[in-house]
Amino acid sequence: MSSQNPEIRLTYLPEPVPSISKIIGTGLPKDVDTVAQALKSQFGPTSVAEVEKSHKGDPFIAVDPSKISEILRFLRDDSKFLCALLQVISCVDLPNENSPNSSAGEGTESAPAPSVKGPKGHIAVVYALWSFVHRHQIILKAYVSKKSPRLATASGIYRAANWYEREVFDMMGVEFEGHPNMARILLPPDWVGHPLRKDYVFPEEYNGMKVPL
Amino acid sequence: MAITENHSPELRTEELVINMGPQHPSTHGVLRVEIISDGEIIKAAYPDIGYLHRCFEKHTENREYLQSIPFADRMDYLAAMNMEVGMCLAIEKLADVEVPDRAQAIRVIVSELNRIASHLLALGTYSLDIGGFTPFLYAFRDREHVLRIFEELCGARLLYNYVRPGGVVRDLSRGLQDKILEFCKYFVPQLEEIDELLSGNIIFVKRTANVGIIPLDLAVSYGLSGPNLRGSGMAWDLRKDRPYSGYEKYDFNVCVGLAERGVVGDCWNRYYVRIKEMFESVKILEQAVKQLPEGDFMGKVAKAVKPEGEIYLATECPRGELGYHIVADGTKKPYRIKAKSPCFIAVSTMDELCSGMMIGDIVALLGSLDIVLGEIDR
Numbered sequence: 001m002s003s004q005n006p007e008i009r010l011t012y013l014p015e016p017v018p019s020i021s022k023i024i025g026t027g028l029p030k031d032v033d034t035v036a037q038a039l040k041s042q043f044g045p046t047s048v049a050e051v052e053k054s055h056k057g058d059p060f061i062a063v064d065p066s067k068i069s070e071i072l073r074f075l076r077d078d079s080k081f082l083c084a085l086l087q088v089i090s091c092v093d094l095p096n097e098n099s100p101n102s103s104a105g106e107g108t109e110s111a112p113a114p115s116v117k118g119p120k121g122h123i124a125v126v127y128a129l130w131s132f133v134h135r136h137q138i139i140l141k142a143y144v145s146k147k148s149p150r151l152a153t154a155s156g157i158y159r160a161a162n163w164y165e166r167e168v169f170d171m172m173g174v175e176f177e178g179h180p181n182m183a184r185i186l187l188p189p190d191w192v193g194h195p196l197r198k199d200y201v202f203p204e205e206y207n208g209m210k211v212p213l
Numbered sequence: 214m215a216i217t218e219n220h221s222p223e224l225r226t227e228e229l230v231i232n233m234g235p236q237h238p239s240t241h242g243v244l245r246v247e248i249i250s251d252g253e254i255i256k257a258a259y260p261d262i263g264y265l266h267r268c269f270e271k272h273t274e275n276r277e278y279l280q281s282i283p284f285a286d287r288m289d290y291l292a293a294m295n296m297e298v299g300m301c302l303a304i305e306k307l308a309d310v311e312v313p314d315r316a317q318a319i320r321v322i323v324s325e326l327n328r329i330a331s332h333l334l335a336l337g338t339y340s341l342d343i344g345g346f347t348p349f350l351y352a353f354r355d356r357e358h359v360l361r362i363f364e365e366l367c368g369a370r371l372l373y374n375y376v377r378p379g380g381v382v383r384d385l386s387r388g389l390q391d392k393i394l395e396f397c398k399y400f401v402p403q404l405e406e407i408d409e410l411l412s413g414n415i416i417f418v419k420r421t422a423n424v425g426i427i428p429l430d431l432a433v434s435y436g437l438s439g440p441n442l443r444g445s446g447m448a449w450d451l452r453k454d455r456p457y458s459g460y461e462k463y464d465f466n467v468c469v470g471l472a473e474r475g476v477v478g479d480c481w482n483r484y485y486v487r488i489k490e491m492f493e494s495v496k497i498l499e500q501a502v503k504q505l506p507e508g509d510f511m512g513k514v515a516k517a518v519k520p521e522g523e524i525y526l527a528t529e530c531p532r533g534e535l536g537y538h539i540v541a542d543g544t545k546k547p548y549r550i551k552a553k554s555p556c557f558i559a560v561s562t563m564d565e566l567c568s569g570m571m572i573g574d575i576v577a578l579l580g581s582l583d584i585v586l587g588e589i590d591r
Contacts, residue, residue: 195271
């Protein structure tokens with residue numbers, strides 16, 4: 001097949017585009033203690049509740065939920081961190097105070113299962129941040145009480161936060177103060193309850209339709 | 214409004230609310246977009262999702278890890294292998310499972326094959342949205358070859374359940390390596406033909422170049438990833454920048470939008486990044502198949518894995534960064550699995566991008582973002 005116009009023919013020339021690691025180098029390796037120290041010196045010693053790095057997965061920094069938007073803005077703009085990318089906002093419903101240690105309440109495990117970390121009776125809202133410049137990931141956690149789950153919005157700092165926060169509200173019932181449109185996103189607007197809570201009771205029917213289980 | 218100024222003052226125009234979808238062929242699934250238009254100009258577009266919500270995250274809380282992998286398949290059903298690989302990597306890291314080299318190489322092979330299949334479907338349906346029927350047929354013809362390879366590999370064509378914690382469920386069948394190499398040899402000229410047919414086509418370029426421009430700062434603020442971010446000019450690829458599953462061993466380039474047509478960040482550049490990526494996928498495939506190490510395809514792993522800890526692990530899927538946030542409490546069942554979907558964020562940009570656009574261009578924008586509703590709604 002001859003091309004209509006030789007000028008229009010686009011042959012793919014594999015131009016080596018250097019990835020960011022090549023341009024800037026590997027940058028500063030950020031371990032959580034450095035980040036926690038910087039946050040403490042910026043926002044006071046109470047701003048960092050704890051640093052979890054004992055388990056096998058990623059290290060987390062639990063921060064003061066009342067300062068979350070300042071902390072996110074600081075991590076985005078400070079030249080030591082420059083976390084331009086908000087990867088995800090996730091949420092975890094931690095066990096209640098009076099619930100046994102086992103997670104799903106199955107009763108199949110007789111041995112005391114190790115429970116999930118974090119204060120009981122709280123919801124953990126997890127922010128994963130990434131810096132293109134320094135190439136480090138910082139994962140923040142804010143624990144909000146289940147009795148009044150409220151948190152300041154990050155939608156003014158990261159546009160990505162807008163829908164992620166709506167999803168957290170939809171699934172877990174955490175209200176983000178100052179959010180432009182705090183409405184349900186995946187479920188219908190008249191749905192009752194927040195399904196990803198562990199104590200969620202499945203409805204029998206919705207608008208007269210039977211809910212299949 | 215400039216449009217009404219040319220008319221006589223008696224001629225009144227008003228805003229019109231148009232519902233696009235949920236059953237609209239170019240929304241690639243069940244997406245509803247509420248468009249408020251003034252004549253041909255969109256004043257606002259509100260995407261409405263949730264029509265395909267299948268409670269993936271809730272379901273996995275009541276199932277064992279092995280049983281939750283088929284749910285991951287059904288999120289992005291066009292790139293099911295990539296979905297499985299990400300989930301298994303996260304589980305393995307928490308459970309301290311070692312994956313043999315051969316299994317890692319097989320994972321790379323199936324991921325790249327699936328990336329080719331997914332990008333082929335993306336560009337085929339994109340050309341169909343724009344009005345070109347032929348490239349669609351070409352793309353589906355070539356995708357069929359990939360699906361046949363998968364069928365021989367694991368018996369399924371779309372939803373595989375092939376990757377497991379510790380490795381893969383079955384070794385490459387005899388002669389499949391040659392078939393994959395044969396496919397690579399066959400595919401490159403075919404792709405060049407599609408490229409020649411579509412990329413420089415004047416109608417296609419007029420519909421897509423300089424349309425739906427996402428500047429780089431906006432793309433980063435929205436957290437776009439994958440071809441959508443690379444189309445905006447950022448050389449960011451998790452396979453290169455945070456290698457997993459042995460991607461550091463292979464030689465390939467990260468493709469970004471270079472504005473061969475239009476400007477960086479427009480629909481055409483996002484489309485063309487996908488074309489370029491397929492050539493790179495072929496390069497990885499050839500290396501991986503030729504260097505495929507001998508050994509086990511499945512590591513030593515308990516029948517019911519009991520991971521412990523918490524992780525956020527992201528992999529590079531055809532549509533961008535797919536991350537799994539897994540909270541494991543040391544039992545057979547996950548405490549919480551949250552999947553970060555790249556398309557979820559891609560749709561959320563529509564609100565801002567569409568205002569001021571022509572109605573006809575919304576299809577061009579939606580197709581260039583390459584969304585899959587199964588992954589958005591989960």
